[in-house]
Amino acid sequence: MEVTTSWYLVLGAVLFTIGAVGLLVRRNPLVMFMCVELMLNAVNLTFVSFARALDDVAGQVIVFFVLVVAATEVVVGLGIIVAIMRRTPGATADDVASLRG
Amino acid sequence: MLDLIWLIPALPLAGFLVLVVAGRRLGEPLAGWLATAMVAASFVVTVGVFLALLGEPEEERAATVELFTWLPAGSLEVSFGFLADPLSITMALFVTGIGALIHLYSIGYMHGDANFSKFFVYLNLFVFSMLCLVLGDNLLMTFLGWEGVGTCSYLLISFWFGNEANASAGKKAFVTNRIGDFGFMLAMFVAFGALGTLQYVTEDGGGVLQRAGELAPVTATAIAGLLFVGAIGKSAQFPLYVWLPDAMAGPTPVSALIHAATMVTSGIYLLTRVNPIIGESFDWLPTTIAWVGAGTALFAATIAVAQHDIKKVLAYSTVSQLGYMFLAVGVGAYVPAVFHMVTHAFFKALLFLGSGSVIHGMHEEQDMRRMGGLRALMPITAVTFIVGWLAIAGIPPFAGFWSKDEILLYAFAENPALWAIGLVTALLTAYYMSRQVFLVFFGRPRFAIAEGGAAADDHGASPTAAIAAGAETETAGAGSTTGHAPAHRPIHVHESPWLMTLPLVVLAGLALVGGAMQLPFSSDVHFLGDWLHPVIGLAENEAEIHVATGTKVALAIVAVVAGLAGIAVAARVYLQRRARAVEPALLEQAWRYDAAISAFVAGPGRSGFEGAAAFDGRIVDGAVNGTATVVRVVADRLRLAQSGYVRSYALGVAVGAVVLVGLFLSRASL
Numbered sequence: 001m002e003v004t005t006s007w008y009l010v011l012g013a014v015l016f017t018i019g020a021v022g023l024l025v026r027r028n029p030l031v032m033f034m035c036v037e038l039m040l041n042a043v044n045l046t047f048v049s050f051a052r053a054l055d056d057v058a059g060q061v062i063v064f065f066v067l068v069v070a071a072t073e074v075v076v077g078l079g080i081i082v083a084i085m086r087r088t089p090g091a092t093a094d095d096v097a098s099l100r101g
Numbered sequence: 102m103l104d105l106i107w108l109i110p111a112l113p114l115a116g117f118l119v120l121v122v123a124g125r126r127l128g129e130p131l132a133g134w135l136a137t138a139m140v141a142a143s144f145v146v147t148v149g150v151f152l153a154l155l156g157e158p159e160e161e162r163a164a165t166v167e168l169f170t171w172l173p174a175g176s177l178e179v180s181f182g183f184l185a186d187p188l189s190i191t192m193a194l195f196v197t198g199i200g201a202l203i204h205l206y207s208i209g210y211m212h213g214d215a216n217f218s219k220f221f222v223y224l225n226l227f228v229f230s231m232l233c234l235v236l237g238d239n240l241l242m243t244f245l246g247w248e249g250v251g252t253c254s255y256l257l258i259s260f261w262f263g264n265e266a267n268a269s270a271g272k273k274a275f276v277t278n279r280i281g282d283f284g285f286m287l288a289m290f291v292a293f294g295a296l297g298t299l300q301y302v303t304e305d306g307g308g309v310l311q312r313a314g315e316l317a318p319v320t321a322t323a324i325a326g327l328l329f330v331g332a333i334g335k336s337a338q339f340p341l342y343v344w345l346p347d348a349m350a351g352p353t354p355v356s357a358l359i360h361a362a363t364m365v366t367s368g369i370y371l372l373t374r375v376n377p378i379i380g381e382s383f384d385w386l387p388t389t390i391a392w393v394g395a396g397t398a399l400f401a402a403t404i405a406v407a408q409h410d411i412k413k414v415l416a417y418s419t420v421s422q423l424g425y426m427f428l429a430v431g432v433g434a435y436v437p438a439v440f441h442m443v444t445h446a447f448f449k450a451l452l453f454l455g456s457g458s459v460i461h462g463m464h465e466e467q468d469m470r471r472m473g474g475l476r477a478l479m480p481i482t483a484v485t486f487i488v489g490w491l492a493i494a495g496i497p498p499f500a501g502f503w504s505k506d507e508i509l510l511y512a513f514a515e516n517p518a519l520w521a522i523g524l525v526t527a528l529l530t531a532y533y534m535s536r537q538v539f540l541v542f543f544g545r546p547r548f549a550i551a552e553g554g555a556a557a558d559d560h561g562a563s564p565t566a567a568i569a570a571g572a573e574t575e576t577a578g579a580g581s582t583t584g585h586a587p588a589h590r591p592i593h594v595h596e597s598p599w600l601m602t603l604p605l606v607v608l609a610g611l612a613l614v615g616g617a618m619q620l621p622f623s624s625d626v627h628f629l630g631d632w633l634h635p636v637i638g639l640a641e642n643e644a645e646i647h648v649a650t651g652t653k654v655a656l657a658i659v660a661v662v663a664g665l666a667g668i669a670v671a672a673r674v675y676l677q678r679r680a681r682a683v684e685p686a687l688l689e690q691a692w693r694y695d696a697a698i699s700a701f702v703a704g705p706g707r708s709g710f711e712g713a714a715a716f717d718g719r720i721v722d723g724a725v726n727g728t729a730t731v732v733r734v735v736a737d738r739l740r741l742a743q744s745g746y747v748r749s750y751a752l753g754v755a756v757g758a759v760v761l762v763g764l765f766l767s768r769a770s771l
Contacts, residue, residue, distance in 0.1 A: 020755055024748050032747070097745025 008049035015042035027092035029081045033074075040070050102153035103164040105146055106183045109193055110232035112143040117225040124218030132218035133208035136225045140204050143228070144197035151190050162187055162635050163302065165238050172241070179299055184238035186302075188636040191439060191629075192235035192370055195446050199362050200228045202604035206454050207354040209600030210461060220260060220352070227253035231363050235370055240289050240299040240309065243371065247285060247335065250364045251278045257359060258351040270350035277344040281334015285371075288327035295320045301374065313377035321381035328375055329390055332368025338427055339397040342420045343695055349412040353457030356412060361419050361453050362446040369426045369442050373435045376637060391431025391515065395522040398424030400692070402529035406536070407688035410467050411456045414537050417691075418493065419449055421526060425508050428519060434511035435637045436619065436630045441504035443629075444615045448492035448501055451608035455486035458597040458605065459541060466548070466592070469537060474546040478594040481602045483542045485609035490538045492612040494531035495664040500615030502664075506657050507621065513656055514648050520656075524663050531667025539675040549591040621653070 019038035026032050044063045051059025084091055116139030124132050154162045167182035204224060211220050230249025237243040251274075259271030292309055293299055295316055302308035313321065332338070337345035348360045359365070372379065372390070379387060398421045405417035422445050429438035460467055462479050476483040492499035495506070505527060513520035596602070620626040630637075648656075674680045690696065 020751075023751050024755070093747045096747075099743070100745030101740030101743030 005049050005053040009046060012042045012046035012049065015039075015045065027094055029084065029091070029093050029096075032093055033077055033081065036077075037070065037074075040066060102149045103185060104166060106150055106164065106166045106185045106236060107168055108146045109143050109150070109197065110183070110229050110236060112139045112146070113225045113228040113232065115139060117222060117229055120218060120222045120225060124222055127218060129212070129217040130208050132221050133204070133211070136221035137201060137204035137208065139225060140197055140228050141201040143232070144194070144201050147190065147193045147197050150185050151194060154185060154187065154190060159631075159635055165302070165304075167238070176297060177293065177299075179239055179241045181242065182238040183236040183242075184301060185236065186636055187632050187634075188370070188373060188439070189235050191443065191633065193232060195443055196228065196231050196235065196363050199446055199450050199608070200224075200231075200358060202607055203354050203358040203362075203450065203454065206357075206457070206601050206604040207352075209598045210354050210457055211352065212598075216260070220257075223253055223256050223260070224354075224358070227257070227359060227364075231367070234367055238301055240292060240301070243374075244285055244289065247331070247367065248282065250359070250367065251275065251282070251335070254278070254348065254359050254364060257355040258348045260351055260355065264350075267350040270344075270347040274344040274348050277341050278334050281331045281341055284327040284330025284334070288324045288331065291320065291323050291327065295324070310375065310377045313381050316378065316381050318381060318383055321378050322383045322386050325372075325375060325379045325382045326386055328371055328378075329386070332371050332427075333393070334368075335371075336365050336368030336423050336427070337420050338368070338393055338424065339400060342397060342401065343698065345420055346413055346416040346691070349410070349416050353412065353453060353460060356416070357450045357453030357457065360416065361449040365419060365423060366426070366442045366446065369423070369430060369438055372427075372430045373439060373637070376435055379430075387431045387433060389431070391428050391512070391519055394424045394427025394429070394431055395512070395519050395526075396424070397421070398428060398526040399522050399529070400424075402526045402533065404688055404691045405533040406529060407684040407686075408533075409469055409689070411459060411469050411472070411537065411541060412453070412467060414469075414533060415449070415452055415456060418452075418530065418534065421530065422449065422493070425505065425523065425526070428512055428523060429508040432511045432515040432519065434508060436627075436633055437504060437507035437511055439633060440619045440629050441508055443618065444492070444500035444504040444612070447608055447615045448489045448499075448612040451485060451489040451605060451612050452493065454601070454605055454608065455482050455489060458482040458601050459486075461597050461601070462594050463548070464592055469540040471548045472541045472546075473544045473548070474542070475594065476542040479596045481596060482605060485602075485605040486542065487538060488609040488612050490534045492615075493534050494668060495527055495660055496668075497661060498613075498616060500612050502661070503616030503619060503621070506660055507619065509660055510621075510648065510653060510656055513652075524660060527660055528663040528667045531664040532671045535668045535671030536675050539671060543676055550594060621657075 016039050019035040019042060022035035022038070023032050026035065044066055047059040047063050047066070051057060051063075084096055088095060116136050120127070120132055120136060127135060154164075163184065163186040165182055165184050167180045169181050170178060171181040172179040204221070207220065207224065211217050214220065227250060230246045230253055232246070234243050234246025234250060237246055255271045255275040258274050259268045262268045262271070289299060296309055296312055298307060298309060300308045301310050303311070306312070316324070334341045345360060345365065349356055351360070379390075401417045401420035401424060405414050405421065408414045408417060422441070426438045426441050426445070429435070429441060458479065459472070459475060459482060462475070462482070463472065466472065488499065492501040495502045497503075505523075509520055509523045509527070512523050617626075617628075619629040670680075674682050687693065
């Protein structure tokens with residue numbers, strides 16, 4: 001059985017969905033963070049798949065951009081999460097709701 | 102000399118500025134002398150300009166001095182300039198001349214007042230404003246002066262503002278004048294809209310007055326009518342006269358200067374100035390002016406008959422005499438109007454200053470029922486006052502006879518009904534002025550004279566008081582509603598100092614010979630008429646009269662007889678006391694006009710204002726507050742969406758993304 005492009009695409013879609021659902025249902029900030037990473041990398045996988053399938057290097061270039069953005073996002077996001085955890089150990093994402101309208 | 106016109110208003114302005122800065126330091130009497138000197142110097146300059154104008158040929162007797170461009174605003178360009186022509190210089194002459202005399206008088210009258218220098222600050226500012234009004238070379242300059250004199254009038258009426266009544270009299274004058282000023286402003290807008298300029302005259306013939314002929318009759322009527330509304334306010338004509346009698350709350354020199362001689366005549370000046378525009382109006386406008394004038398003259402004269410306050414009589418008399426001038430303007434008799442304005446300025450300033458001297462001598466007593474027999478105690482005041490009385494009563498050869506007679510003549514030529522009203526008014530004028538003179542200067546003193554009083558017959562204080570009480574009931578008659586108790590405190594009556602009597606003597610001289618300005622005997626002695634001809638003749642609309650000489654003489658005799666009859670009746674009632682005084686309460690309360698206005702404003706007026714306030718509160722505020730309420734309620738609902746839970750935002754983003762993708766896909770497939 002040959003592994004075709006559509007396999008990768010389906011895998012990307014499944015990973016993305018897992019990430020998205022995880023983000024919506026989990027309360028732990030760290031887990032939610034990992035879900036975001038999962039979604040980003042699902043998209044990366046999709047980009048690479050298309051780049052190979054269409055023989056277009058632009059898809060791979062985009063992946064690099066996404067990686068850079070993801071890296072900076074991790075720096076900022078982890079910093080915030082650490083700060084929150086220091087203030088209120090064991091806080092969930094729902095506890096951080098002071099901007100509620 | 103003609104280039105120095107700007108000095109005429111500049112000198113009082115300089116006096117004003119110096120007194121504002123250093124008035125308190127100069128103190129009494131130096132501040133008063135400085136103010137007087139400035140106005141006197143201004144008078145000297147005016148005389149110089151007058152002589153210079155006389156030296157010019159008749160058609161070149163006008164000079165404009167533009168100091169700077171005041172308002173350069175697009176097509177509206179207003180200069181700060183002064184116009185010297187026969188009319189403005191005539192006005193300036195008597196404003197500065199009488200003004201200087203009254204300044205001099207005030208030094209004596211205001212002696213000892215805590216705010217001595219402030220009084221002269223206001224007086225100088227007033228003279229400056231008045232000169233701006235008469236010398237301004239465009240409507241806006243005149244309006245500047247117009248507002249300036251209104252402000253000074255307000256400040257001076259309520260000069261002794263510690264008393265509530267004085268303060269509210271000032272307010273009343275200001276507010277009533279504002280109603281008239283509205284007309285003036287609208288007239289300026291219309292004039293600018295129609296002609297694009299506010300200048301009276303320009304060298305290239307582009308001034309408002311020179312181009313009056315281009316105006317459509319409707320426009321001309323609008324301008325002249327609105328200016329007439331302004332004049333009604335400033336010159337205290339019916340229905341806006343109410344402020345003038347109350348304005349007597351101010352110090353007496355103010356009443357003489359502002360509310361008799363100068364400011365209140367500015368309405369006449371304005372209408373005379375714009376006579377070419379009145380000439381282009383529909384005929385009903387001058388007719389209205391004449392009837393308003395005649396009506397006011399009669400109306401105010403009837404009120405003056407029953408007043409007890411020495412100054413109130415003169416105030417209503419002023420309203421009445423101004424009515425004569427409006428009557429003259431209305432029948433196109435501009436020269437007699439200006440003539441009467443000048444002679445009236447002489448004798449009414451004299452009468453007011455005389456009454457001020459009486460009030461001063463009687464220690465602030467103003468009720469004529471508590472005077473009497475002052476002739477012996479205040480001889481100079483009495484003699485000069487009697488000159489003023491004969492002048493206003495129209496007895497030849499005093500000044501008032503000539504000018505009043507001239508007005509009556511023109512009125513007769515226009516409409517005998519107007520003449521009849523004028524004649525009745527003349528009779529009433531003679532009557533109420535005689536009443537005043539007899540009550541104040543003749544008869545027995547109706548007050549207790551302190552020891553040393555010259556006319557104190559051998560009565561002690563209490564018998565005199567008893568006589569006073571008797572005389573009072575007799576005098577007051579049916580008209581007395583207030584029922585004053587006679588003054589028991591003995592009064593040391595004294596003649597006023599020379600500072601006050603000197604202006605009286607000068608003005609009495611002017612009131613005696615002032616009529617020589619314009620004598621009716623032949624056209625060679627129409628000095629004032631010839632002098633004013635370049636201004637009045639601009640539109641050739643001075644009334645032509647075709648009355649036979651015999652008729653003229655007959656009219657003059659009738660007028661004199663009417664005056665004498667008035668005096669005779671008054672003598673019978675108040676001197677010989679053979680007849681009962683007729684002073685109905687209705688007249689004493691000025692036909693209850695003030696009360697009617699109060700009732701109207703307090704009744705329907707108040708509910709109207711309250712309706713407007715309710716409209717403002719419910720509809721206008723309701724719209725504004727309603728908008729705010731809607732926004733607040735909607736926002737209250739909307740902010741529930743902002744839960745603070747990251748997951749719900751994430752869901753929103755996800756759903757939004759799905760929707761967008763779906764949208765793009767569906768559009769792409771189409």
